[in-house]
Each structure stands twice: as structure tokens, then as C-alpha cells.
Amino acid sequence: MGFENTGRVWSPSSFSTYLATLTPPAWATAVTLHHTAAPSLAQRPNGFTAQHLSNLRHFYEVTLGWSSAPHLFIDDDQLWGMCDFRKQGVHAVSFNRSAIGIEVLGDYDKESPRSGRGLACWRTAAQATRLIADWLKLPITPATILFHRDDPKTTKTCPGTRILKDWIIDLINSAAAPNTGPIPDRTGKPPLDVTLAANQWRYVGERWCIPVRAYLLKKGVADSVIAANLKKQGSQFFFGLELLEGAFYDQTTSSTWAPVHELTSLPPAQP
Numbered sequence: 001m002g003f004e005n006t007g008r009v010w011s012p013s014s015f016s017t018y019l020a021t022l023t024p025p026a027w028a029t030a031v032t033l034h035h036t037a038a039p040s041l042a043q044r045p046n047g048f049t050a051q052h053l054s055n056l057r058h059f060y061e062v063t064l065g066w067s068s069a070p071h072l073f074i075d076d077d078q079l080w081g082m083c084d085f086r087k088q089g090v091h092a093v094s095f096n097r098s099a100i101g102i103e104v105l106g107d108y109d110k111e112s113p114r115s116g117r118g119l120a121c122w123r124t125a126a127q128a129t130r131l132i133a134d135w136l137k138l139p140i141t142p143a144t145i146l147f148h149r150d151d152p153k154t155t156k157t158c159p160g161t162r163i164l165k166d167w168i169i170d171l172i173n174s175a176a177a178p179n180t181g182p183i184p185d186r187t188g189k190p191p192l193d194v195t196l197a198a199n200q201w202r203y204v205g206e207r208w209c210i211p212v213r214a215y216l217l218k219k220g221v222a223d224s225v226i227a228a229n230l231k232k233q234g235s236q237f238f239f240g241l242e243l244l245e246g247a248f249y250d251q252t253t254s255s256t257w258a259p260v261h262e263l264t265s266l267p268p269a270q271p
Contacts, residue, residue, distance in 0.1 A: 092151045
């Protein structure tokens with residue numbers, strides 16, 4: 001199957017950490033940039049959600065009958081996964097076998113990429129593209145940064161007539177290294193400094209979540225106290241008598257995760 005990463009979401013900094021765990025594929029010699037067109041920025045005023053990505057997967061896999069899809073979807077500040085970066089995706093006929101496919105939220109035949117949310121999306125896309133190019137050890141050139149419309153087998157304007165190659169390459173070359181500090185709240189509120197690395201944050205169900213044990217250890221709670229207090233009852237998780245609303249067990253990391261606000265509001269643990 002070609003939809004292994006559906007449901008995964010990264011910030012640029014956590015994406016950098018994630019790529020470092022993967023072996024770059026020999027077949028990937030370029031990145032191809034697309035725009036979603038529909039949905040447009042106006043149709044997604046708050047960016048993507050996990051449900052949106054699930055809907056997109058259904059469209060590619062069931063409606064179109066494709067075996068795979070683009071690798072990555074990008075909105076104002078987040079990177080949403082769909083396909084394994086080590087496997088070839090489906091996004092541009094002539095480039096499927098040689099390029100990582102990235103979809104950027106917006107309709108850039110009509111919406112502006114030079115200001116507001118459009119610029120935010122393309123700055124995030126530039127960071128992601130730079131990280132992928134560095135991971136693949138590719139120079140940033142017109143031959144490695146492709147547009148869908150570069151494909152001789154399409155008549156599409158993708159990624160939009162308002163997107164120019166020189167501008168994108170400049171944006172990618174000037175992309176700053178990702179911030180490895182605390183990840184900000186999705187609503188734009190000041191970040192909560194819980195002293196965890198960027199790869200220990202995950203945006204799930206409209207909330208930032210972190211691993212319970214890692215957070216409590218950082219707060220000085222003994223491992224034995226954590227083990228004695230962290231319990232699962234049915235489908236719910238508790239720490240002592242406190243319900244951790246929205247907590248879940250993640251098999252990938254073999255740990256229990258919970259929304260940040262649930263953990264920061266816990267009373268002191270009793271030994």
C-alpha cells in the first residue's frame with residue numbers, strides 16, 4: 001500500500017528529526033511541487049485536519065483507484081504525511097518514478113503566494129523541500145525542484161500561474177533551519193516549555209500531545225511513581241485518580257501520549 005503515513009503530522013523541526021531516521025531512496029532525484037487548488041485556502045481557513053487527510057486518502061485510493069498518492073501535504077505551519085518517503089508515489093506522470101511529491105494548500109492560479117496565509121504555506125513548503133533535498137543530498141536547482149507543469153505529459157498550470165520557479169528556488173535557498181524549541185499551540189498561543197524535543201510533540205485531534213512518561217520524568221517524577229500511577233481502564237487512561245482525557249497508546253513509540261493541557265494540570269504525584 002502507498003498510504004503508510006496518512007495521519008502523521010510534523011512541524012518542520014520534527015520532520016527534520018523524522019527524516020534522519022530514514023535511509024534516502026536511490027530512485028529520488030528531485031522534488032515535485034503541486035498546489036491542491038481544491039481545497040483552496042478559503043475552503044480550509046484553519047488549514048488541514050487529520051480528517052481532511054483521511055478524506056484525501058479515500059479520494060485517491062477508492063475514488064481514483066490509485067495504489068499511492070503524493071507524499072506530503074502542507075498547510076500554513078504543518079506537514080501532513082500520506083506516502084512513505086522511501087517509496088514512489090503518484091502525483092505527476094513523468095516524475096512519479098524519480099521525485100518526492102509535495103502538495104501545498106491553496107489555489108495559486110487565484111490566491112496570492114506572496115502574502116498572508118499563501119506566503120505562510122509556501123514558506124513552510126520551502127522549509128520542507130529544503131529538508132528533503134538535504135536528506136537526498138540534492139542541490140537546489142531547476143532540475144531538482146520541479147513543478148507539476150514541467151511534466152510534458154500535462155497541460156495543468158500546477159502549482160499555479162502565480163508561482164514562479166526563480167521565486168521558489170530563492171525561498172528554498174533562504175529557508176531557515178527549523179526551530180528546535182517548544183512547538184507552539186496550533187491556535188497561535190505562546191508555547192508551553194515542557195523541555196521536550198520537537199519529535200516528542202504530535203498534533204492529534206486538534207490538540208498537541210506529548211508522551212506521558214517522558215514529560216513526567218522531565219518534571220522529576222520517579223519512574224516507579226509513574227508506573228504505579230499510570231493506568232488504563234477500558235479505553236481510558238488515568239494518572240492516579242485523574243482522568244487523562246484524550247490520552248492514547250502509541251504502538252510506534254510503545255508509550256502513552258496525552259494532550260499537553262491534561263499533563264500540565266496534573267496535581268503532584270504521590271509516591
